[in-house]
Amino acid sequence: GQNIDQPTEMTATEGAIVQINCTYQTSGFNGLFWYQQHAGEAPTFLSYNVLDGLEEKGRFSSFLSRSKGYSYLLLKELQMKDSASYLCAVIWPKGGATNKLIFGTGTLLAVQP
Amino acid sequence: ETGVTQTPRHLVMGMTNKKSLKCEQHLGHNAMYWYKQSAKKPLELMFVYSLEERVENNSVPSRFSPECPNSSHLFLHLHTLQPEDSALYLCASSQGTGGGDTQYFGPGTRLTVL
Numbered sequence: 001g002q003n004i005d006q007p008t009e010m011t012a013t014e015g016a017i018v019q020i021n022c023t024y025q026t027s028g029f030n031g032l033f034w035y036q037q038h039a040g041e042a043p044t045f046l047s048y049n050v051l052d053g054l055e056e057k058g059r060f061s062s063f064l065s066r067s068k069g070y071s072y073l074l075l076k077e078l079q080m081k082d083s084a085s086y087l088c089a090v091i092w093p094k095g096g097a098t099n100k101l102i103f104g105t106g107t108l109l110a111v112q113p
Numbered sequence: 114e115t116g117v118t119q120t121p122r123h124l125v126m127g128m129t130n131k132k133s134l135k136c137e138q139h140l141g142h143n144a145m146y147w148y149k150q151s152a153k154k155p156l157e158l159m160f161v162y163s164l165e166e167r168v169e170n171n172s173v174p175s176r177f178s179p180e181c182p183n184s185s186h187l188f189l190h191l192h193t194l195q196p197e198d199s200a201l202y203l204c205a206s207s208q209g210t211g212g213g214d215t216q217y218f219g220p221g222t223r224l225t226v227l
Contacts, residue, residue: 004155030212042117042203042218043156050213087156091212098168098210103156 002026004104006088011110012078020073020107022088030091030099034062034073037085037106046073046086075109083111116140117219119204125225126194134189134222136204142217144210145187147179150201150221162187163210194226 003025012018024032031050035043049055049064049071061074075082085106092100117138126132138145147159161169162181176198178190187204201221207214 033215035218040220040223042220045215045217048213048215089156093212098161098163099212099214100158100161100169101156101216105153105155 002090002092002102004088004090004102006086006104006107008105009108009110011112012075014078014080014111014113016078017074017076018078018109020075020086020088020109022071022073022104024069024071024088024090024102024104026069026090026092026102028093029066030093032062032064032071032091033087033089033101034071035087035089037087039084043087078111080111080113083109085109117204117206117217119202119219119222121222122220123223123225125227126191127227128194128196130194131190131192133191134202134204134224136187136189136219138185138187138204138206138217138219140206140217142206142208143184144207144214145181145184146205146207146216147187147189148203148205148218150203152200156203159189161210168210191224194224196226199224199226 034046037043047062059076087106088104089101144163149157160179180188203221204219205216207216
């Protein structure tokens with residue numbers, strides 16, 4: 001089976017740095033997405049990693065290690081508006097031309113003053 | 114309007130009702146998706162359409178019936194639902210179904226089945 005693991009909840013302080021981890025065990029791998037989802041809203045795209053290493057985009061960075069089945073999302077200079085659920089999703093090459101996104105349960109991040 | 118839109122945003126229905134969810138994407142994409150998001154569970158893929166052809170049916174009960182009349186519109190027809198079908202139903206679209214094709218989500222329809 002396919003399995004994606006993330007912590008259920010995390011708490012951090014405004015202005016701090018937080019790292020949200022994601023580990024995966026899947027029978028195939030074509031990349032990994034991170035999405036942010038505020039309560040009652042659509043998931044919005046944050047990052048995409050397909051090769052090992054760190055991708056930096058402003059205050060957000062995402063890291064991937066394919067050999068370890070591991071990714072993390074790093075949020076710097078936390079702001080109150082960063083309070084949201086963060087979803088890790090692995091691109092699973094189902095077969096043919098169709099790839100399937102397999103999601104973790106999401107990590108609910110609460111940023112406190 | 115831009116992006117992916119969904120209507121209605123909220124829906125309450127009885128188990129004997131028939132209703133439809135609508136999704137529209139304004140991104141010029143060729144692939145569209147239906148997902149189910151239940152509390153404390155991962156997003157579950159239900160259906161995938163590529164160029165208006167259904168390419169994935171993820172073992173979804175027949176009481177959910179998708180329809181894709183063109184590449185910009187996607188419907189989910191609902192009938193004789195169960196209370197456990199109450200969830201947030203999300204629509205998404207992407208340029209294609211390749212590995213690097215980012216999926217863009219709509220705001221979802223919050224469905225409650227009484």
